[in-house]
Amino acid sequence: MLLSPSVLITTVLAAVASAADTRHPDLLPLSQHDAAARNPAEQSARYWVDEAQAGIKSRLQLNKIEGKARNIVMFLGDGMSVPTLAAARTLLGQREGRTGEESQLSFEAFPSVGLSKTYCVNQQIPDSACTATAYLCGVKGNYGTIGVTAAVPRRDCVASLDNSTHVASIAEWALQDGRDVGIVTTTRITHASPAGAYAKVADRNWENDNSIVQDRQDPLLCRDIAHQLIHMYPGNQFKDLSDRLYFTMNLLQFSNTFDAYVTPYVSSVMPEASSGRDQQSLEYYCLQISNPDNTIKP
Template sequence: MFISITIVLVNVLALSVAKNLPQVGANNAELGAQYWTDFSRIALQEAYQSKPVLNRAKNVILFLGDGMGVSTITPSRILKGQLRNHTGEEARLAFDDFPYTSLIKTYNVDYQVPDSAGTATAFMCGVKTNKGVLGVTGRVARGETDCELVHKNSVSSILKWALDSGRSAGIVTTTRVTHATPAGGYASVANREWEAWIPYQSNTQSNKCKDIARQLVENEPGANLSVILGGGRRYFLPDHQTDGPNGEKGLRIDGQNMIDKWLQQKRESGLPDHRYRYVDSRQKLAAVDYSRTDYLFGLFNGDHMSYDRERDATIEPSIEEMTDAAIRVLRKNANGFVLLVEGGRIDHAHHENHGVMALHETVAFDRAVELAVRSVNLDETLVVVTADHSHSLTMNGYPKRGTDIRGINGNHDDNGVPFTTLMYGNGPGYQHDRVDPSTVNTSNISDLKYRNVAAIPLVSAHHGGEDVALYAIGPMAHLFRGTQEQSYVAHSMAFAACIGQFKNSDYDHCNRSSSATNISTTFFSSYLIISFIFISFQLI
């Protein structure tokens, strides 16, 4: 509670500063030394008074921005501010106020620059592995056809560790629920692309090697997840059945309807009908009675969900709304829960060199983080925000303060041609002879799908390999510090919650109440209120 108050006040302070700034340039207060001295004094006092929350984490929420490297976070923060008619640079994302940060090394066992399957296995299962495989060790090569080898080298995820400890678990994603990041929480498979079938198997009903959708419905931990929300409906439907108004066929060649099977399994388990719900639209999600619903399965698109700025709001909920629904279902478990929330389409926009769209997806993702922070008790809930990998996006060119992050930065190259602040190292935005973006009539450079220029031609942009940032708040958040391997993320969250290998451990926090109050946050909240009032008067 007190941590929440602190976050609110810091955000109010940031907005108070921002609203006094003109669209370009600094305000008068910023031009003097006292402004920065006072601002820094508050930050120093927060750091000085802050102490770790040493309780056991009853709940864990992992927010994963797919492709959300630091080079995406910075311009997204600026866009968030500029969308509120501020200069932008002074804005703050919800997770900017988290007290603990770390850098995470993202390489796969076999590649310097990773893919989302190998990284998902690392941060969900605590084991680094090869590019393109899910839920297995590095002994399994991508495309391995030996089911016994895959089974022998399978690893479990933090979602299963949560279920084994009596907690609930769930996933929320803006991609297909069978896509790499969410699948890292429940599937063991030698190729991330085997979402609806396994090509080499003549017997598609094999119980040894199952496609990802089957594993979600039939296997542990997928079959017992309390929440599954995202896209990918066609991957659960047989190829003789059409999906939605466009009449696209399902993708399953085994003739199974896995949605019906999920409903059948819940019915056969003895659950009353009102205790489990399948929904396929935003309206149906809004009609869910959360007081009576223990299991919620929602597929809102035949493929990936639409970009937030392009979605049909009558059909597809936002990531913020799905996060809210998930927390409402999961928090009914008195033992707690573990939830994965993925902003997956940040990555997809980057692959297309649609830099503006990627930033908007990040801002939408940030709203989901803000919603979660408001909805939970941070004395008992560990919230972690990070990325699986980065992208080759750059922010460059000496733009002046307040320059539209989506546009031309006001400078010119050596040939006198202007250029945009956002660019890519590779991708479909490559131009052999670079076009002056100010003369392009077919697409405004601030449009959602304007294709930013790229240095190297590729049909789909490749990932970036630099470390990604991790932000944490709540019980045991102080474990995230320094530079860590990506596999460390899963084990640290498990340690904080006393699950998995730490389920029966004798660490002090595992026997300490999750609702204990951190006294230092109480003191700091009072101090911050006084400091906030002091600075606000200077800005009037």
């Protein structure tokens, strides 16, 4: 038996009303510390009107940018979703002795701010690989793949060899325009997020050839991410890199860096431990720019 629209709506509203107590519980009163952090002016309606008018006035006073940008610096905080930003904003304000929600992150004061929706074609919750392809290449792909279209399933080595599935990144566009390109990262340079600038790979975990072998694929057929960065376009044109994980023949331990992994199938970037950087491959090779304990230290 079908319910009429009026009966259906009434049923839904009743269900919502009955769940109100559990979904919207009465919160405990603010502690003395939290109450002290509140701005007394917020109790006045005039305060909020003035806040809104000040924001509008600030926008109207912005000068229109007529010039053409010469360079682009792209900052990316991996995983910075809207809820994450809200939590960061609140924490910032609370550390400054306020309630938190009224705070503003530095980039929220930029003259132009927007949102970019990134996702995987085949999975509801995305990862750093398909989202890197989205925001660096403008194309949505499958979960776990980098720099290729959704025609390439994850771990499908053969499918990833089809050049028609390869998508160009903003780094490639910059190189084609005669500009220099570099990456500085607090993670490894072969991680999915920075790899979106240069890699075309069916699996984000194929950072070295051993990972490809573990998936029973041919590392001489499908090159790992580290190999692509050093020996293939566009990675081999980058000017500044900030990591050396997955690039050496021997298992070496460096202070303030990750271990380097064995890569027996490909020529090494640093054939000998004492040889320093490969001058043919990189103009600059920063060894310790990524220090998790002190990101300022080069």
